[in-house]
Amino acid sequence: MMERLTAFYVVREITDWNILPMQGELLVIDGGNGAKCLFLQCPCGCGSPIMVPARGSIRTERGDHPYWDITHEVDGTWSAAPSILLTSPDGCRSHFFIRHNRIDWC
Ligand SMILES: [Zn+2]
Numbered sequence: 001m002m003e004r005l006t007a008f009y010v011v012r013e014i015t016d017w018n019i020l021p022m023q024g025e026l027l028v029i030d031g032g033n034g035a036k037c038l039f040l041q042c043p044c045g046c047g048s049p050i051m052v053p054a055r056g057s058i059r060t061e062r063g064d065h066p067y068w069d070i071t072h073e074v075d076g077t078w079s080a081a082p083s084i085l086l087t088s089p090d091g092c093r094s095h096f097f098i099r100h101n102r103i104d105w106c
Contacts, residue, residue, distance in 0.1 A: 005043035007102045011078065020058060023047065026101065028070075028078055038080055043103045046092045052080050077101040 009024040020039075021027045027039040038052035054070040068080045077100040085095045093106040094105075 003045060004105065005045075005103055006105075008040070011101055022048065026098075028077065036070060037077065038068075038098065041090060042086065042094050043096065044092045044094045048086065048088075048091060048096075050084065050086070052084060052098075073100055075100065 005024055008026040010022075010026065011026045013028045013030065015030055015032065017029060017031055019027060021041050023041045023045070025040070029035075029037050029039055031037075035057045036054040036101075037057060038054075040050050040052070042048040042050055052070070053067050055067045057067065068082065068084075071079045071081070073079055078098065079100055080098040083106055084098045085094060086093055097104040097106070
C-alpha cells in the first residue's frame with residue numbers, strides 16, 4: 001500500500017521545462033513570458049505526472065487545458081486553487097488541494 005503524502009519534501013523553483021519531478025518534490029516552473037506551472041508526481045504514490053498550469057500561462061491560452069490560480073505565499077510557500085482532481089477513468093482519481101506546500105486531501 002502506497003502512502004499518501006501530506007506535504008512536499010522538496011520545492012524547487014526552476015526555469016527548465018524538461019525536468020521531471022521526483023515523488024515528494026514540487027517543481028515551480030517559470031518559463032518566462034507568463035508561462036508558469038506547478039509540476040509534481042501524484043501524491044497518492046501512483047507516480048502519475050501532474051501539470052498545474054497557472055491562469056494566463058501560454059499553455060492555457062489554447063483553451064484546451066484547465067488552469068489554476070497559483071499563489072506564492074508571503075511565507076515563501078506555494079498554493080494552487082481550485083483543487084486538483086485526476087479524472088482519468090483508469091487512474092487513481094486523487095483529489096486534493098495544494099496549500100502552503102502541503103497536500104490537503106479532499
Ligand atoms: Zn495517484
